[in-house]
Amino acid sequence: MITIEAVSKRFAGPKGEPVDALTPVDLTIPAGQFLSIVGPSGCGKSTLLRIIAGLETPSDGKLTxxxxxxxxPIGFVFQEPVLLPWLSTLANIRFPLDTGGVPRAEADATAHRLIKMVGLQGFEDALPHQLSGGMRQRAAIARALSYDPPILLMDEPFGALDLLTRDRMNDELLQIWRATKKTIVFVTHSVEEAAYLSDRVVVMSARPGRVRAIHDVDLPHPRGEATKLDPRFHQFMATFRRELK
Amino acid sequence: MNAPIRALLSLAGFVLLWWGAVWGFSIPAFLLPSPGAVIDRLVFLAINAELWRHTTTTLGQILGGFVIGALLGIGTGAAFARLPRLERLFTPVILLVQTAPKIAIAPLLILWLGLGPGPKIVLVAIVTFFPAMTGALTGFRYIAKAYRDLAQIVGLTTWQRLTRIDLPFAVPPIVAGLRVATTQAVTAAVVAEMMGANRGLGYLLTAGQESSDSPAVIGVIVILSLTGWGFYELVRFAEAKLIPWRSKA
Structure with a gap:
């Protein structure tokens, strides 16, 4: 479980004046929930995610x-795959295990299992530049899962992919979530992605960055093509879109 | 047509032209000897004047100076990347040494260190140092922030981050710097030898000039060119081995 109490972030602006990147946020994310944070650029959604990850320290408030x-406890998938260009797919996925002192045989077994899970069989020995964008991001997800963290944080992970690949990756992510029961916090600027994937959606707005609304998305699981035809799915999207304005 | 064949054809064409010019225009041999005369002279020097020993002397000085300059440059670049204050403190001095013409430094080094290999190695090290340092500084400083984030998320120790992420990322700019340094290293060694030495290819050049021995001078220039070229290709080969993801991308 992640508890965020009155967490805020203030940066120094260009002239040294304080800028509110994030006004105080309260949020509790129960274990196993798929929560999306949607908002325009500059709304502080990435800042909030990075605070949860420990990559930024909050100016105020408490994170538990x-x-x-x-x-x-935390796996992080960045906007870019951030793979090490000199390592094979397998070695990239195994990287956190190797540096964490996990025995080679055990690490190899885990990496092979994850390669299967993200559908990269046959590309174990390929270097990142030999993979497509979608495959690289799959490898990055497998790497984040390698040490089995209970929490998976994702910062617009599919933003750089084409729409078809993105749709497929969304479905694969849902499968991974069902299989692993991870808590997922997913940052996106797409209302469709947020509505399709999540149990709960946090809508944020910019200047200053703040939480605009929080919605429970009680569309039935498992989600798929039928979800996209559900009128309530479109209602959720319309609501989010209105709140983003 | 692949690259080695193209290179050979191009060289053969050059030699033919040279031959043709010497024959066609009846250029006197003391100005421009024919390629055959140059080869004859090199064979003579090899048999009678320890050409091989002169060559290995120069090669050894180039290699020694290059390794020393490269190691010092990489270490300094890495330190500067970590400590910008140190960089600001030392950069003016380094720039001053670097911008001074190498030919002007050579006599001073010979005054200090004598006619032996010392001043040659130091001069080669000086010209290698700067490109190596610049490469290392670039490599260690401009590593994408996302990789630092990754290191933190995955929980790398400082040492692990240095060896597993920073160092591999710094290799391409370092090798690029060393590639630049190869040609300068050959020049520096020869310049120092011409200023004062009792052996080496630079010494042979000066001796040849003093006795109007143009076949020997041209022969030594050819050897030096081949040395520089071979050295450059060696670094490129190392680059392809060290950075497969770059050369194939």
């Missing part, structure tokens, strides 16, 4: 991550 007995 309840994940007992786990050394590395």
């Amino acid at each position: 991550i309840a994940a007992t007995g786990v050394a590395r």
Whole structure:
């Protein structure tokens, strides 16, 4: 479970004046939930995600991550794949295990299992530049899952992909979520992606960055083509879109 | 047509032209000897004047100076990337040494270090240092922020980050710097030898000039060119081995 209490972030602007990147946010994310944060650029959605990840320190407020007995509770998928260009797909996925001191045989077994899960069989030995954009992002997801963190944070992971690949990646992500029961916090600027994937959607707005509304998206699981024909799916999208204006 | 064949054809064409010019225009041999005369002279020097020893002397100085300059340059670049204050403090001095004409430094080094290999190695190290340092500084400084984030998320130690992420990323600009340094290193060694030495290819050049021995001078120039070229190709080969993701991309 992730508890965010009055967390805010203030940057120094170009002339040294304080700029509110994020006005105080309160949010509780139960274990196993798929939560999306949607908003325009500059609304602080990435900042909030990076605060949860520990990549930024909040200016104020309190963040609690309840994940007992786990050394590395957080997996992070960046906008870009951020693969190491000199490592093969397999070695990239195994990277956190290698550096974390997991025995080679065990790490290899885990990496092979994940390669299967994200559908990269046959590309174990390929270098990142030999993979397509979608395949690279799949490898990045597998790497984030390699050490089995209970929480997966994703920062517009499919933003750079074409629409068809993106749709397919969304379905694959839902499958992974069902299979692994991870808590997922997913940042996007697409209302469709947010409505399709999530249990709960946080809508944010910019200048200053703040939470505009929070919605429970109670569309039935598993989601698929039928979801996209559901009038309520379109209602959710329309609501989010209105709130983003 | 592949690259080696093209290179050979191009060289053969050049030699033919040279031959043709010497014959066609009846250029006197003391100005421009024919390629055959140059080869004859090189064979003579090889048998009677320890050409091989002169060549290895120069090669050894180039290699020694290059390795020393490269190591110092890479270390300094890495340190500067970590400590910008140190960089600001030392950059003016380094720039001053770097912008001074190498030919002007050579006599001073010979005064200090004598006629042996010392001043040659130091001069080669000086010209290698700067490109190596610049390459390392670039490589270590401009690593995408996302990779630092990754290191933090995955929980790398400082040492792991240095060896697993920073160093591999710094290799391409370092090798690019060393590639630039190869040609300068050959020049520096020869310049230092011409200023004062009792052996080496630069010494042979000066001796040849003093005795109006143009076949020997041209022969030594050819050897030097081949040395520089071979050295350059060696670094390129190392680059392709070290950075497969770059050369195939």
